[in-house]
Each structure stands twice: as structure tokens, then as C-alpha cells.
Amino acid sequence: MSGVLPGLLVLTDRTQAAAPLPEVVAAAVDAGARAVVLREKDLPPPERAALADALAAVLAPVGGLLVVAGPPGPAGRTAVHLAAADPFPRPRPALVGRSCHSADEVDRAAAEGCDWVLVSPVFPTPSKPGYGPALGPAGLARLVRGAPPVHALGGVTPGDVADCLRAGAAGVAVMGPVMRDPGRVSEYLAALGEPTR
Structure with missing residues (x-):
């Protein structure tokens, strides 16, 4: 674990999920995931709160x-x-992260005292079509300097993890591959050098 997050951060997307989100997250946790970002911002607040409670119960x-x-x-x-x-x-929650796509955004997150940042898109990805072009490992390395702990997001495969870590990332964030097949968590953990379950 680097900072407050483990090396692998799983982001939810129920439109890509192979099953209902609580089931997918439970399978990812069984495979070793220990941190999950609940997105699903389009849900009505009561439904989203119930989903948050369900996922928290899976992780607890x-x-x-x-x-x-x-x-x-x-x-x-x-x-x-x-x-x-x-x-x-x-008031400030106990832990705060921020998505960043540029040096200015990373600088802002650092000035705010964010606990982590997700830098994207590192590689081409259909999930982030409006945030291109892809940074690549060199672009990621430029944004890591002076930043809170960075997790690389966007098209990251297990084979890309080593390049992200060499660029200075503390870890990686993954959405689509794990939503479609939560068992892939073990591949990412192995690439990160973290124990698999």
C-alpha cells in the first residue's frame, strides 16, 4: 500500500458489469481488491446511498x-x-482524491491537500473518449512530479502496470476489465507485486 490506497483501485461502472454491482464487487474482493470507487452518479440519491451501503458491507x-x-x-x-x-x-472528509488530466489540475489537487489523484487517460480507452490524447508513460511521469500519490487510469492492462510504476505512479485504477471479469484483479495484483488471494 502506498499512501492511503492499495496499489489497485477498482472503479465501478454498472453498464459494463458482468452482474449486479454488489456481486461484481464481491467477486473482485474475493480476488483481492481492497479499494473501490463507487461512481454511478446518475442514480437517484436514495438508490446510490443504498448501493454504497451494499458495497461498504462487501468491503468491511x-x-x-x-x-x-x-x-x-x-x-x-x-x-x-x-x-x-x-x-x-x-468540511473536509477524512480522505479526498481527485481526477486529473493536466499539470494544472494536478497542481490544484496538491495545493488542496488531496490524499491521491487519478491521472488519466494514460492509454487509449473507450471509457474516456473526451479526455485524450493518451498521456503514455512519459506524460504520466511528467504529471507525477509534485503530485499527491498518483494512480494511473485509462486503458491500463496488467502488462502496462510496470511502465506506470516506473513512471512514478503509486498504483493503477481499473474499471472496464474488472467490471467485465472481476477475476482479473489477481492479474493486476500480480503485476503490482502484491499478494493475490
Whole structure:
């Protein structure tokens, strides 16, 4: 674990999920995932809160971390992940991360005292078509300097993990591959040199 996050961060996307999200996350946790970002920002707040509770219950037995994307809702969460343009929440939640796509955004996250940043897209990905071009390992390395701990996001395969770590990333964040096949968590953990379950 580097900083507050383990080396692998799983992001949810129910449109790509092979089964209902709680089942996919449970399978990912069984394979070794220990941190999950709940996205699904289009859901009505009560439905999203219920889903957050369900995922937190899946992660609790292994001491895992649920991070909720977007500013904290009325129920509040101890860990939130902000989009690049989201205002920084006050009062500050215990843990705050931010998505970044440029040096200016990374600098802002550092100045705010974010606990981590997700830098994307590192490689071409259909999930982030509006955030190109892909940075590649060299672009990732430029954004890592002076940043909070960075997780590389966007088209990262297990074979790309070593390049991301060499570029200075603390870990990787993965959405589509794990949503479609949660057993792939073990491939990412092996590439990160972390124990697989």
C-alpha cells in the first residue's frame, strides 16, 4: 500500500458489469481488491446511498475502503473522489482524491491537500473518449512530479502496470476489465507485486 490506497483501485461502472454491482464487487474482493470507487452518479440519491451501503458491507470484512465519487452527500462518507471540476468539500472528509488530466489540475489537487489523484487517460480507452490524447508513460511521469500519490487510469492492462510504476505512479485504477471479469484483479495484483488471494 502506498499512501492511503492499495496499489489497485477498482472503479465501478454498472453498464459494463458482468452482474449486479454488489456481486461484481464481491467477486473482485474475493480476488483481492481492497479499494473501490463507487461512481454511478446518475442514480437517484436514495438508490446510490443504498448501493454504497451494499458495497461498504462487501468491503468491511476484509478491511477494504469504499470511496464515493462526487462531493459527499447528506449521509456523508469518510472517503470521496472528486472530478477535476468539483469544488473541494467543506468540511473536509477524512480522505479526498481527485481526477486529473493536466499539470494544472494536478497542481490544484496538491495545493488542496488531496490524499491521491487519478491521472488519466494514460492509454487509449473507450471509457474516456473526451479526455485524450493518451498521456503514455512519459506524460504520466511528467504529471507525477509534485503530485499527491498518483494512480494511473485509462486503458491500463496488467502488462502496462510496470511502465506506470516506473513512471512514478503509486498504483493503477481499473474499471472496464474488472467490471467485465472481476477475476482479473489477481492479474493486476500480480503485476503490482502484491499478494493475490
